[in-house]
Amino acid sequence: MGKPPIFRLFSLLLIFTLLFTACAPAAAPAADGGAPAEEAAAEGDSAEAAPPPATGGEASAPDDGAVQIPEIEEGKFNVAFVYVGPVGDGGWTYAHNEGREYVETEMGDEVHTAYLESVPEGADAERVIRNLARNGFNAIFTTSFGYMDPTETVAEEFPDTYFVHVSGFKSNGANFGNLFGAMESMKYLVGMIAGARAAADGSNRVGYVAPFPIAEVIRHANAAALGMRQTCPDCQLDIRWIFTWFDPDLERQAAESLIEAGASVVVTGADTPGPVQVAGEKGVYGVGYDSRNACDVDPEHCLTTPYWNWGPIYAQIISSMMDGSYVGGDQYFDVDSGGLGLLGFMDGQEPMAGVPEEVIPQVQELLSQMQAGEFTRFDVFTGPINNNKGEEVVPAGESLTQSDLEGIDADLGATLGRDGCTFCMSWLAEGIVPDAEIPQ
Amino acid sequence: MAFLINLLSAGIRSGTAILFATVGEILAERAGVLNLGVEGMMLMGAVTAYGVAYSTGSAWVGLLAAAAMGGLLALLHAFVTITLRADQVVSGLALTFLGSGLSAVVGAPLVEVAQAPRLPAFNIPLLADLPVLGPILFQHNVMVYIGFLLAPLAWFYVFRTRPGMELRAVGEYPAAADVMGVSVYRTRYLYVVVGGVFAGIAGAALSLAITPLWVEGLTAGQGWIAVGLVIFAGWNPLRAALGSYLFGAIRRLPLDLQNVGFFLRNPTYGYFMNMLPYLFTIAVLVIGSREAMRRRVGAPAALGQPYVREERGK
Secondary structure: OOOOOHHHHHHHHHHHHHHHHHHOOOOOOOOOOOOOOOOOEOOOOHHHHOOOOOOOOOOOOHHHOOOOOOOOOOOOEEEEEEOOOOHHHOOHHHHHHHHHHHHHHHHOOOEEEEEEOOOOOOHHHHHHHHHHHHOOOOEEEEOOHHHHHHHHHHHHHOOOOEEEEEOOOOOOOOOEEEEEEOHHHHHHHHHHHHHHHHHHHOOOEEEEEEOOOOHHHHHHHHHHHHHHHHHOOOOEEEEEEOOOOOOHHHHHHHHHHHHHOOOOEEEEOOOOOHHHHHHHHOOOEEEOOEOOOHHHHOHHHEEEOEEEOHHHHHHHHHHHHHOOOOOOOEEEEOHHHOOEEEOOOOOOOOOOOOOOOOHHHHHHHHHHHHHOOOOOHHHHOEOOEEEOOOOEEEOOOOEOOHHHHHOOOHHHHHHHOOOOOOOOOOOOEEOEOOOOOOOO | OHHHHHHHHHHHHHHHHHHHHHHHHHHHHHOOOOOOOHHHHHHHHHHHHHHHHHHHOOHHHHHHHHHHHHHHHHHHHHHHHHHOOOOHHHHHHHHHHHHHHHHHHHHHHHHHOOOOOOOOEEEOOOHHHOOOHHHHHOEEEHHHHHHHHHHHHHHHHHHHOHHHHHHHHHHHOHHHHHHOOOOHHHHHHHHHHHHHHHHHHHHHHHHHHHOOOOOOOOOOOHHHHHHHHHHHOOOOHHHHHHHHHHHHHHHHHHHHHOOOOHHHHOOHHHHHHHHHHHHHHHHHHHHHOOHHHHHHHOOOOOOOOOOOOOOOOO
16 A cells, blocks of 8 residues: 655644744634634734744743744833734724734834734633743733733733733732723713614614623613613614624624614624624614724714724823833723724714714713713713613612622622622613513 | 514525535535635635725626635645645645635735625516515525525536536545546546635625625634535535525524514523534534444545545545
């Protein structure tokens, strides 16, 4: 039997595969079906785009697997970002990467940045974060909820390195803090716009594409419902849970399902602008999310997009680290920080064509109050608030606390040294269709 | 009734990309070559189609480019597995990694491109006005209609024509086919490349018609589903069409059910319903991996085995 030289080919192929996965700033879909691949890309002077040395330098441990840990630049303050998705997702990670590029542009003389994308949450993340710290990065930003515990663990091992975790709730009062922003305020304004539109269309129905039944998503949907009721007291917010942040086909399907059930505006809480496209195809209106160009897919049928503007926030945090004043704690920024945007209503922007005339001054007025710090996330969630069955959940005169907003119960609160929640974010606000429920 | 119409219509549209990829994979596997690179070829097809359509202004040119790209990648797999006789699983996986990574690199600037030309959507005259069937079948984009034609044509080709018979012979008993004067290598090359062409078209159907935009990982695992569906379909293109549309509908069902009645409105069942497509794929793969089962469902006997002339057949 003439045996083919399979082993030689096998190893050739493996090398081939590894080479490509190591150089390409990309990933197989982390979505349910595919095997997630981890990739790395070093960003710095453009000449460095070529593949870095195969082992990643003497500092990196052999257990890196396929991940190429980027190198630091001597003489600068080195900052690394760990992303859960690809920078090309056009949404969540894309917005973070824009923030990183802002830092590079504004502070490039003193600060060097690098990033790792599509890093799976869990054990892999911990190894990646640890190797970044070991390579000498001064600060590491981890930008997904699932990185919380790994970041905490590594922060204990490297007390001289700063760690900032986005969208979580843990911190250690020293070198490890968390960071998030009051997107709910923007969703409230989105609700006002969507409600006005649905009222003008006579449908009185708005749809919401909800990724996961977690406090963050529930908070955003509730804020949208409350805002909607401001401009359209008869409107109802229909909701579809899709159990994923990123699935272009499923996001579109959810939007279609909402429109077929009567919605004339679809607001998405997921990553791609697909729902806005669907709205355009069906001749109704959509609202995007995450990054400021979500409306570009169909400006005529897009009302607005609430987006994250991480750049100034990152720059401010990095400055405070460089002068040694940063103390890791709970940092939750409001609209007045400049870290949040609403397309069509920020400086130098015009409202999109589909926004009803009469709601524009209302939104502008409230937005300027938010920018002045006079209207915050706590004002969005001030009683009386009923749930979608008509029962009162927040009495008149009461406001939600931070723990309420984040749904942190007494047990968890005790471990964090915070008060637990009383009106925990586990209810759907009035305005959401009465028979909708939160999946358990 | 409106519920069913919407569900089936969505299932057909959403299943179309999977259909193209599945039929392509059936042809390759019928020739005896397993290609796990479908996901990668679809991604490369999707990004090529989007980029070319954007820069030339024609979605059709984009579609052609995607087909060529899919074929080219498949040619690589063919060379490695047929000429060099490397392991088909390894080569296929490598192709998927290659496609995922490369599509992200070339596609990076395209993420900012919000609108590329789309393949046309139109109603079929007269038929579209039929009650029930009209909205389900005849109010779609052009790729859906091509999909309708593709499955029966592929079935006819595989089971009722001479080249189709030669294709099956090469996959079942290559030594016998060789003796009969059918070139095993040429046949395998041909159908592996054709399979890649279909996968490229499937990607184009996504980025130019079904989910018309480009973001990294646009396919979100649909290529893997196609690989699973081949087994469900028993290597039969007609059943592949059924499976693809069914799969599309299964994806949509939990969403629509969130709007129906008290019991179903409670989306707690959504976790389970959302699992269905993947349970389905796993079940199919488990069944398909057992030799006895494979015989029963009609797997090509020489699937996955490199052919060496004059080596004793197994």
